[in-house]
Amino acid sequence: MQNSVPGQRPSSREGVLGFSVAAVLMGTMGVFVEQAGLDPVTTVFYRCVFGLATMAAYCAWKGYFRSQRFSRRLIGLALLSGVLMVSQWVFFFGSLERVGIAVSTVVFHVQPFWVVLLGALVFREHVSAAKLAWIGIAFVGLALAAGIGRNTLSADSAYLTGIAFTLIASVLYAGVTLIAKALGDLRPHLLTMIQCAVGVISLPWLAPSGATTHIALHQWGWLAGLGVIHTGLTYALIYGAVPKMPVSAIAVLQFIYPLTAVLVDWLVYGRALTPLQGLGVGLIVLASLGVNLGWSPNGRLLRRLRPLR
Template identity: 45%
Template sequence: MRNETRGTVELTLAMVLSGTLGVFVVESGASPFEVVFFRCLFGALALGAYSLVRGFFTGHGFTARKLGMAALGGVFIVFNWVFLFEAYEASSISLATVVYHTQPFFLVLLGAVFTRERIPGGKLAWLVVAFVGLVLVSGVRPGDTASLKGIGFALAAAVLYALSTFVTKRITGVRPHLIALVQVLVGMPLLLPFTDFGAVAGLGAGWAWLVGLGLIHTGLMYVLMYAAYAKLPTAKIAVLAFTYPAVAMGVDWAVYGHHIGLVQALGVPLIVLASLKVTLAGSARTRGGAPARRTGGRAGEAASPAATRVG
């Protein structure tokens, strides 16, 4: 029980940190492409140093196939960040974060398309509930192109995150820290053509926020999550994951005065409940499979399990 309590504290702290990510992105003053490039750079330094100190590079478990899958997952996860950060700018952190939590449903659809996995009637019902919640949360009125654009970016981010999870959860025998390290390393050359170094040169205090995104939200946060996964059952991981959107919405209101309206608020519990039901149903069916299992030493998971969606 003491071990599980520690895991609960670790994952809660990780989700609280994740909820503050939007503020770091906005306050940096950089464009989404530049934010993600430097998140990858400083995140790689943090994850690389941690992995080196812990001796994870010895017997790393990578094969050419596993490395290729990790790199492909990295392509998806990096552009997932770009679209999510674009969504912050186009709408608000609160709206983007809630819409972003439709990821589990895209993962279900990907399974149906690529592995011909049958979608049970119960999951289809929850997909409908989530769609209703999404319509309510959007609160889009005719002519409200900004919110519509933000929702589109957030949905694109959710699809890309689901693709990354779909690919990387099939990697076994490799520590998740190393898979995440490969992903951020892939992100740097991938985003290099889109990064304007002249624009970021004059950021001033914005650099502190960019460094924080790498060291705190990609280094420390992932280390806390992976440590927690080894100690917690799937159900608790899935429930604690919703600390993230709760904190994000609270921070967005406290810092920027953004809040969702009454009708939008009615959609939040629908998305949260449907997401939780689909996640738990999937984990029960696989009896604690890759998306959120007790990991022990090694794990076949990448940047973050499907049960714990982070920015």
């Protein structure tokens, strides 16, 4: 990621536009999953099929196959990230049918905080007291956004399962993010293509009936959209936009995705967040901005916390 300089302003504006369009498109993904009306494994399988075809065509058009050098280490890490990414998609799609688009997407967006914690535990990365404070605020927001404390929650096992699935998906995606840091030499477009290939190859073995499920004509359109729009187009837009944008812009604009999902869930399905859930969303957004932009919360709180090493 590069900070913008005066000579890069037009490029930065293009990056902001591309990133914003991609985030809005991603916010509509839940509708495509729900309208497809298939089980999560089958839905992910066909997302991978269409996503693989789209990303392979794009990489061939851009000449990435000729310019990319592969090593055993690179391929091994890419395949591992594929296993994590495909598993993440399955769990996330499973959560959508249990808790809805808005709650699933908002809860999933605590994944940057898992990245910080996993980095500290696995790679012994330094975590400042400020980051620990923001992480604590984020998980308070998570509890509120997830609806923990509702009178009906203890009796709603499907809802609890959906929240658990979302949290599992967010941890898996944090693992993908950490692996991607070690794949600096691999173009992200090729990484996405490999991840989709892992799903195409592995999912029929895990759920053989998924690839042979009868699919109606209208379902094919939604499945194709998940692969072409929400995998091929959006990832190409994001990967093209991020190098052109300052970190501060990325930190703010990344919330277009969950906020669009909340709006879409309300407009299409009439599912609105409660005021407490809205407060939870606000806390997650605030904490994420605090971590990404290096803000410091209350000074008294910071003096009581020690850095985690």
